[in-house]
Amino acid sequence: MNRRNFFNQAKLLSIPIISSTIAAPILMADHNIIIPNDSIGKILKDEKADIFLPGAYQKALKSLKYKLKMVQRHVGYGNFNILSFDDMLFIGRNYSKIGRFTKLELEFIESIFYYDPKVHGFFGDRITYSLTDKIYKKALHKVPRTGHYLYKGKTLHTYNQMKKDIGDSIILTSGVRSVVKQLKLFVDKLYSSKANLSLASRSIAPPAFTYHSIGDFDIGKKGFGYANFTSRFALTPEFKEMKKLKYIDMRYTVNNKDGVRYEPWHIKII
Ligand SMILES: [Zn+2]
Numbered sequence: 001m002n003r004r005n006f007f008n009q010a011k012l013l014s015i016p017i018i019s020s021t022i023a024a025p026i027l028m029a030d031h032n033i034i035i036p037n038d039s040i041g042k043i044l045k046d047e048k049a050d051i052f053l054p055g056a057y058q059k060a061l062k063s064l065k066y067k068l069k070m071v072q073r074h075v076g077y078g079n080f081n082i083l084s085f086d087d088m089l090f091i092g093r094n095y096s097k098i099g100r101f102t103k104l105e106l107e108f109i110e111s112i113f114y115y116d117p118k119v120h121g122f123f124g125d126r127i128t129y130s131l132t133d134k135i136y137k138k139a140l141h142k143v144p145r146t147g148h149y150l151y152k153g154k155t156l157h158t159y160n161q162m163k164k165d166i167g168d169s170i171i172l173t174s175g176v177r178s179v180v181k182q183l184k185l186f187v188d189k190l191y192s193s194k195a196n197l198s199l200a201s202r203s204i205a206p207p208a209f210t211y212h213s214i215g216d217f218d219i220g221k222k223g224f225g226y227a228n229f230t231s232r233f234a235l236t237p238e239f240k241e242m243k244k245l246k247y248i249d250m251r252y253t254v255n256n257k258d259g260v261r262y263e264p265w266h267i268k269i270i
Contacts, residue, residue: 050198051120068184070098078147122201124258148175173220177212215269234264
């Protein structure tokens with residue numbers, strides 16, 4: 001079977017809502033979508049099944065994760081944030097330590113870019129329509145000491161205004177992200193989520209579905225580290241100050257319609 005159709009098939013199967021009468025693991029006839037035994041408890045509890053990455057792509061997950069890490073190491077953290085798909089391929093091809101992206105890896109990337117993630121419970125809007133879209137540096141401002149970029153115009157203006165109003169204790173924790181950067185974040189999350197697409201997409205949008213590629217950004221408290229990406233950020237004085245600012249909107253509020261977890265640090269611009 002053509003692997004490109006995996007996700008389309010998943011869409012047709014419309015698996016997510018499963019009645020609580022299910023007592024056995026679900027194994028689709030073509031073995032593409034497997035809901036293992038250990039998630040049955042969860043099905044009964046939530047009355048919905050998490051969707052897992054098709055088996056063939058699970059095989060590509062580890063090697064892809066490694067290659068993306070090596071590409072990032074090669075170009076540097078800052079440059080990787082805005083790296084295009086074509087540049088990623090070029091680097092793989094030309095540096096033997098990284099190596100060409102394999103056919104299976106490329107099919108996986110294509111699928112995860114062009115599919116409809118509603119099949120596993122992610123309801124955000126598609127933001128990027130072409131895998132090969134490029135981000136042009138002249139539209140960006142590199143924010144010193146962060147490794148991140150912001151779009152000039154409304155995004156940068158908002159960030160600067162926040163710094164003025166809240167103070168220097170806030171820091172940009174993530175700005176512009178290319179398809180490749182979002183792909184890396186999603187692949188890493190998918191890997192740590194043991195190929196559970198539903199779980200991964202509750203905290204990281206799939207590659208074509210992030211507002212970071214058109215202007216949203218994440219803010220944190222200096223020195224707060226990883227906690228900036230947890231609900232603990234909402235307890236900081238910085239967040240409390242932020243809430244007072246009339247020009248600031250949060251993208252992912254509690255129980256947002258996109259199916260994404262609460263993200264008090266994510267600033268909605270577009
Ligand atoms: Zn964000």
